[in-house]
Amino acid sequence: MLASWLWLSNTGTLPRQGVSGETLSMFSGEGDDVSLPCNNVVYPNCSSTTWNYNRNGSTGTIQEITLGEIKVDQTERAERLSLGSDCSLHVSDVRAEDVGLYICQQFLTETGPKHGGDAPVHLSVLTISSTTPVTDLKPNVNMTLRCSLLTDTQHGTCRSRFSLSWVPNPGTNAQDTQDSSCDITLTVTLQKKDNNRKWTCTLTEEGNVKISIDFTSTFSDIEEKTxxxxxxxxxxxxxxxxxxxxxxxxxxxxxxxxxATIVTIHTRRNRPPKALPPQAGESNRHWSSSI
Incomplete structure (x- = not known):
């Protein structure tokens, strides 16, 4: 990476100035993949790009990408991180622990000062879960689903212009509770028709859909009555x-x-007749003539 920087400098090519801006808000569903953009890239080969991560509820900052290379101690998390061709940070199989503030920065040398401004990206994660064990899902059982937007502030807290809702309307046998604008609960008495049904929670911003996430109610045991x-x-x-x-x-x-019956009958009809045993009278006559 350092060799590339030296080559560019020797040719007289000047790196373009980093561009800083307001914090960009990104949303992802739990289990999905997301790419966090970096709008202050200096070198297109990402040799100047560093990504810092401020974990949810933590005051410390973790440097996960250093001059274009992954620098994460935890193997499991390192396997879920990669750098895109445009130096964006790609996070696969997003989880609740990925919520937080990601900052893209540029450094022209490994030990030199930061170049230009920051490019911060805030990642929020939409989750949906059932408080009723999935093994208990079947007709006439009450299922409770909770849908929440996880942010770096606290569970289910978001700005006033955001809201969660169940789409489409679950029906008359359901109770929809809104604990906050970004934390809602649905309780419904399952019917036989609800097997393999998708229950969708949608996040909207001033009426515009930002992201949706599904939960499928799959019955573990169905009693056939008809x-x-x-x-x-x-x-x-x-x-x-x-x-x-x-x-x-x-x-x-x-x-x-x-x-099988037809074949048996046909075989019996075509079988040659058995030889008849000699009659008793004929045997006697033959014996008399011999005497």
């Missing part, structure tokens, strides 16, 4: 449980049985 038109219930002798067989399987079994 049969479909293409299924029948057949009971296996000696058992107390009904076996559900598709009618197509039964029709195939019947057809094979009929075919």
């Amino acid at each position: 049969t479909d038109s293409d299924d029948v219930i057949s009971t296996v002798p000696g058992t107390s449980n009904a076996v559900k067989l598709p009618i197509s399987h039964i029709m195939l079994f019947v057809a094979l049985t009929i075919m």
